[in-house]
Amino acid sequence: LPSSSFKFEAPRGYPRYFAGAFGSNVLAMQPMNSKFKNYSMHGILIYDVRKRSIIIGPPQRPDPVDPIYIPVGGRLFALAAGSFQLLDPPPYDETSSKDLRWMWHTLPEPPFSHGLVTSYAVHSDERTIFVSIGGQTPATFSFDTEESEMDGSCRWKHHGQWKMPFNGRGHFVPELNCWVGLWGALGRHNRRVCAIDVVSSNLALKLCEEGLNQFSADEPIGATLVSMGGGSKFCLLEYKYNNEKKVVMQLTTFSLKYDKNGDLTMSKSRRIQHYRVPEEVTWSMLQTPVAFWM
Secondary structure, eight states, rough: OOOOOOOOOOSSOGGGGGEEETTTEEOOOOOOOOTTHHHHHHHHEEEETTTTTEEOOOOOOOOSSSSSEETTEEEEEEETEEEEEEOOOOOOOOOSSSSSOEEEEEEEEEEOGGEEEEEEETTTTTSSSEEESSSOHHHOEETTTOOOOTTTTOEEEOOOSSOOOHHHHHHHTTTTTTTEESSSSSOOOOOOOEESSSSSSTTOOOOOOOOOTTTTEEEEEEEEEEEESSSSEEEEEEEETTTOOOOEEEEEEEEEETTTTTTTTTTOOEEEEEEEETTTTOOHHHOOOOOOOO
């Protein structure tokens, strides 16, 4: 792997808290729980790639439980058990010498249990978050991030008893006018890329014909799908056991398109690379890989 651009000390084994990235900023969202007594950074670490600088932002209170971080329009939304918050960055002004501060804002809690969330995506309007839940009564909800709390319009909306088929995050692809995500249980050989129409209870699911593990004897552990620049190009990061029962990281880059029959395909765009994984990497990180594109 390439050498790291910066390093910092943090509790191990908490990938859900590791990082959020949006704009030119990478955020390390490590928990402030008192059980991490050797962790003295009282705030979140914000690394600005453009400025090549590091600042300490405000801590999230209360400490989030199993948070889901969703970047929308240059802001970061944090959906956790019992809370829904917004981290608002200061306006970018490289000529200003003022001490511009990041701020957390409390938003209306969702009308569903955080533990039931199966998938989420941002609408093509680039302002509305959609979240699907499983359980005995599957459902999909949305939250318009531009609505105002002042006039009471800032609230969650119910869209019916259906859910998006993704495992985790879905990505809007303008070229295909659809949401794209991973289909199939993590840790299974039948994992595939799928696409659905944006906000459709009809759920005309389109599975990519090329299975991501169909030619591999490696045993998958965990995976995450990353959009490379907001188009139809993606990178799939997977941790796997190889034939020697050693863990490797596999990066698969590909571009999606519809063929002449309207089927979703990678065509001949798929490229695969493998990397060795340090033995110190925790099992939770292998199951829940963290990756982003800037």
